[in-house]
Amino acid sequence: MATLPDNPLVRLQDVRFAYGEREILRGVNLQVRRGQVVAIMGGSGCGKTTLLRLIGGQLRARSGLVEVGGRDVSRMGRSELYALRRRMGMLFQFGALFTDVSVFDNVAFPLREHTQLPPELIRDLVLMKLNAVGLRGADRLDPAELSGGMARRVSLARAVALDPMLVMYDEPFAGLDPISLGVIGQLIRRLNDALGASSILVTHDVHESLEIVDYVYFVSDGRIVAEGTPEDIRSSRDPFVHQFVNAEADGPVPFHYPAPPIAEGFLGRNAT
Amino acid sequence: MSGPLVVVRRLGAMVTDGIWRLGFAARFFGLMLLYSGQSFTRLHLTIREIYFGGVLSLLIIVVSGLFVGMVLGLQGYETLQRFGSGDALGVLVALSLTRELGPVVAGLLFASRAGSAVTAEIGLMKATEQLRAMDMMAVNPIARVVAPRFWGGVISMPLLAAIFTAMGVFGGWLIGVVFIGVDEGAFWSQMQNAVDFRYDVMNGVIKSVVFGVAVSLIAVFEGYDCTPTAEGVSRAITRTVVSSALAILALDFVLTSFMFRGTS
Numbered sequence: 001m002a003t004l005p006d007n008p009l010v011r012l013q014d015v016r017f018a019y020g021e022r023e024i025l026r027g028v029n030l031q032v033r034r035g036q037v038v039a040i041m042g043g044s045g046c047g048k049t050t051l052l053r054l055i056g057g058q059l060r061a062r063s064g065l066v067e068v069g070g071r072d073v074s075r076m077g078r079s080e081l082y083a084l085r086r087r088m089g090m091l092f093q094f095g096a097l098f099t100d101v102s103v104f105d106n107v108a109f110p111l112r113e114h115t116q117l118p119p120e121l122i123r124d125l126v127l128m129k130l131n132a133v134g135l136r137g138a139d140r141l142d143p144a145e146l147s148g149g150m151a152r153r154v155s156l157a158r159a160v161a162l163d164p165m166l167v168m169y170d171e172p173f174a175g176l177d178p179i180s181l182g183v184i185g186q187l188i189r190r191l192n193d194a195l196g197a198s199s200i201l202v203t204h205d206v207h208e209s210l211e212i213v214d215y216v217y218f219v220s221d222g223r224i225v226a227e228g229t230p231e232d233i234r235s236s237r238d239p240f241v242h243q244f245v246n247a248e249a250d251g252p253v254p255f256h257y258p259a260p261p262i263a264e265g266f267l268g269r270n271a272t
Numbered sequence: 273m274s275g276p277l278v279v280v281r282r283l284g285a286m287v288t289d290g291i292w293r294l295g296f297a298a299r300f301f302g303l304m305l306l307y308s309g310q311s312f313t314r315l316h317l318t319i320r321e322i323y324f325g326g327v328l329s330l331l332i333i334v335v336s337g338l339f340v341g342m343v344l345g346l347q348g349y350e351t352l353q354r355f356g357s358g359d360a361l362g363v364l365v366a367l368s369l370t371r372e373l374g375p376v377v378a379g380l381l382f383a384s385r386a387g388s389a390v391t392a393e394i395g396l397m398k399a400t401e402q403l404r405a406m407d408m409m410a411v412n413p414i415a416r417v418v419a420p421r422f423w424g425g426v427i428s429m430p431l432l433a434a435i436f437t438a439m440g441v442f443g444g445w446l447i448g449v450v451f452i453g454v455d456e457g458a459f460w461s462q463m464q465n466a467v468d469f470r471y472d473v474m475n476g477v478i479k480s481v482v483f484g485v486a487v488s489l490i491a492v493f494e495g496y497d498c499t500p501t502a503e504g505v506s507r508a509i510t511r512t513v514v515s516s517a518l519a520i521l522a523l524d525f526v527l528t529s530f531m532f533r534g535t536s
Contacts, residue, residue, distance in 0.1 A: 056408055058404065058407065058408070078412075081410075082410035082412075083410070085407075085408055085409065085410040086409075086410045088408070090405070090408045090409075092401045092404070092405055093401075094400070094401070096400060096401035096402050096404065096405035097402075098402055099396075099400065099402070109409070109411075110409045110410075110411075113409065113410075113411050113416075114410065158409075
């Protein structure tokens with residue numbers, strides 16, 4: 001298992017979170033080093049997206065430390081949080097593009113909101129970002145005219161419009177065809193390295209992710225149950241990791257929802 | 273649990289839920305006022321909403337105003353002539369429209385046409401994570417999306433009510449003077465004498481501003497607070513139309529009882 005340096009960009013320490021009475025995270029510890037692409041994996045509803053929302057400050061941890069750039073996000077006021085978010089980018093699961101404006105205006109949005117740059121310069125910057133994701137020619141299209149993969153790429157261009165220090169991806173591969181999936185995967189890695197940023201991917205897609213990430217955390221039942229480099233993960237003997245990586249139906253994550261023994265279930269019911 | 277107890281418990285839950293929601297709405301209103309600066313410093317945001325909420329509602333307002341005025345002309349003349357006061361038709365049409373029908377009917381139409389559209393737009397933006405994306409881009413969605421729509425509605429509503437009233441008076445004139453043959457001089461001069469600018473017109477304007485605030489607040493709150501699903505958005509739209517209509521009618525009664533107490 002790789003050891004991480006002491007000065008990570010993102011650090012979560014014993015983080016607990018609950019929606020009302022329902023506990024989602026039960027003491028999560030993780031770190032993201034500067035320049036790294038880190039994947040957070042786990043089954044649906046295990047709290048992966050909640051982790052991203054905690055790091056982005058959209059949710060506050062019930063206890064524990066959520067630190068970005070050495071500062072505790074949970075203690076920040078709105079203006080401090082917004083100052084931090086200007087240095088973060090986020091790609092949402094289905095792109096979350098603004099549907100009433102063009103692709104160009106979507107990417108220009110953060111630049112127009114947060115900078116005083118003249119329109120010509122904004123135009124050049126937007127076209128550069130779109131060129132980086134291969135969609136410079138689609139700048140006049142409406143989001144409704146884009147395929148799922150293209151929408152994800154536009155959203156990626158928008159997420160990196162302000163050259164962020166941290167980019168977060170919520171299920172970037174969900175619902176994509178194999179070609180789009182490969183394109184998005186390579187873009188995540190290339191943009192991360194080109195910007196000198198750090199990236200956090202929340203995903204189910206094991207094989208695509210292991211190709212591009214530096215480190216992986218597995219979340220289950222609100223805790224980190226396994227972690228390591230892609231090589232560690234591929235060779236792991238941990239039953240949960242093995243089940244997840246090999247997509248096995250039964251294992252530590254059971255196939256059956258908890259139920260009484262089958263004999264009792266059928267015979268008992270017949271007997272009454 | 274026995275039947276009556278369940279009913280009492282449900283009633284109690286409904287009341288407390290309603291109070292909670294009212295509290296949320298009040299807090300939301302406060303936040304919106306707090307973040308309203310951008311709606312005026314970046315005026316194009318608000319002007320865009322005036323166009324979508326106000327200008328695009330013109331057709332329904334103009335046509336409805338005309339027909340309401342024409343119906344008032346027919347019904348009013350029919351009643352007035354029984355008492356030999358057919359010439360007072362202008363007064364009846366103008367007072368009904370400036371004091372009541374203008375603000376109320378324009379408010380109801382505005383809620384159905386523009387209020388529902390605002391709720392749907394904000395609700396869908398929420399359902400497709402556009403609001404959350406905006407928030408993650410350090411852009412406050414209340415300041416950028418909600419407040420301009422609110423102020424756009426508040427500014428549009430009195431203007432629409434005024435246009436509705438003007439079209440109604442025109443409709444009344446069309447039926448009364450052009451088709452029935454009421455004396456044109458009497459129609460206009462009696463209207464001019466009987467309608468007081470401060471007492472009748474301004475009170476009507478105040479009503480339309482109050483309705484504009486109520487409808488716009490309900491519309492933006494329902495959109496922002498909706499469950500982010502297709503069904504949630506559709507329920508929110510329904511709630512906007514129903515709550516706005518009830519709010520307009522209830523507020524109209526309260527305002528009327530303060531403004532017009534039978535002294536004139």
